[in-house]
Amino acid sequence: MKRVFALLAIAASMSVFAGPKEDAILAKMKEITKSPGISVQATPFPDLFEVHLGGGNIVYTNPAVDYVMLGNLIDPSTQKNLTDERRSELNKVDFKSLPLERAIKTVKGNGQAKIAVFEDPNCGFCKRLHSELKKVDNVTVYTFLMPVLGADSVSKARGIWCAPNRAKAWSDIMSGGPIPDSNSSCDSSVVDKNLELGNTLGIQGTPTIFLADGRRLPGFVTAEELKKNIASTK
Incomplete structure (x- = not known):
C-alpha cells in the first residue's frame, strides 16, 4: 500500500473527468498523497473508479476511498481486459x-x-x-x-x-x-x-x-x- 501511495504522490498532472463522485475521490486522494496531479474516472462497474497514477499505472477505488486495488479489471461478458485497454490508451504517444x-x-x-x-x-x-x-x-x-x-x-x-x-x-x-x-x-x-x-x-x-x-x-x-x-x- 505504501508503494501505491508513493506512486500517487509523484503522479504527473492529468485532466480530471468531472462529476460529484469523481471530485470527491480526487479531493480524498489529494488529501492522502498531497499531490495535485491525479486523474479519476468511472469504470463500467457500479461504484468502482479508476485512478491514473501516471505512466500508464492504474489502480481502482470506491467513492469513499475505503480501499485501493491493484490488478486487472476484466469484463466477464466479453473477456476483455479493460485495464490493458486503458493502459494502452494512456500510453499512446504522438x-x-x-x-x-x-x-x-x-x-x-x-x-x-x-x-x-x-x-x-x-x-x-x-x-x-x-x-x-x-x-x-x-x-x-x-x-x-x-x-x-x-x-x-x-x-x-x-x-x-x-x-x-x-x-x-x-x-x-x-x-x-x-x-x-x-x-x-x-x-x-x-x-x-x-x-x-x-x-x-x-x-x-x-x-x-x-x-x-x-x-x-x-x-x-x-x-x-x-x-x-x-x-x-x-
Whole structure:
C-alpha cells in the first residue's frame, strides 16, 4: 500500500473527468498523497473508479476511498481486459512528434506502414524481434538505439550509429555479425538523447514498439501479432 501511495504522490498532472463522485475521490486522494496531479474516472462497474497514477499505472477505488486495488479489471461478458485497454490508451504517444532523424531508418517493400522501435544491441528479445521483422513487408522501421543494458551496449550503439551504413551495421549485429568499431571522432550524442527520450516516454524495457497511431507494444511480439496491430492502425 505504501508503494501505491508513493506512486500517487509523484503522479504527473492529468485532466480530471468531472462529476460529484469523481471530485470527491480526487479531493480524498489529494488529501492522502498531497499531490495535485491525479486523474479519476468511472469504470463500467457500479461504484468502482479508476485512478491514473501516471505512466500508464492504474489502480481502482470506491467513492469513499475505503480501499485501493491493484490488478486487472476484466469484463466477464466479453473477456476483455479493460485495464490493458486503458493502459494502452494512456500510453499512446504522438508518433509525428518522435525525432525520427535520431533513428535508423529501414524501408521494406513500399514502406507504407510505419513503426518506431526502441532497442538495445545486447537485448535477446530485440534479436528475436529482428528475426520476426524479416517476415513483415511494406513497412518503414525507425530503430531508436536505446542501450539500457550497460556500458557494452552503449559502446555497440555508438559504433552502430557511426557506421557508414547504419541499417546494415544494425542488421549485422542483431544477426550475430561483427561489432562495428566505435569512431571517437563521430558525434554519437544521439545515443544519449535517445536514452533521455526513452525515460521521458516511460519506456521500461526493450524492445518497445510504437505504431503510427501512437499505440505502444511493450516487449517482444511475433510477426503475426505485429501485422495484426499494423492492420488495425487508424
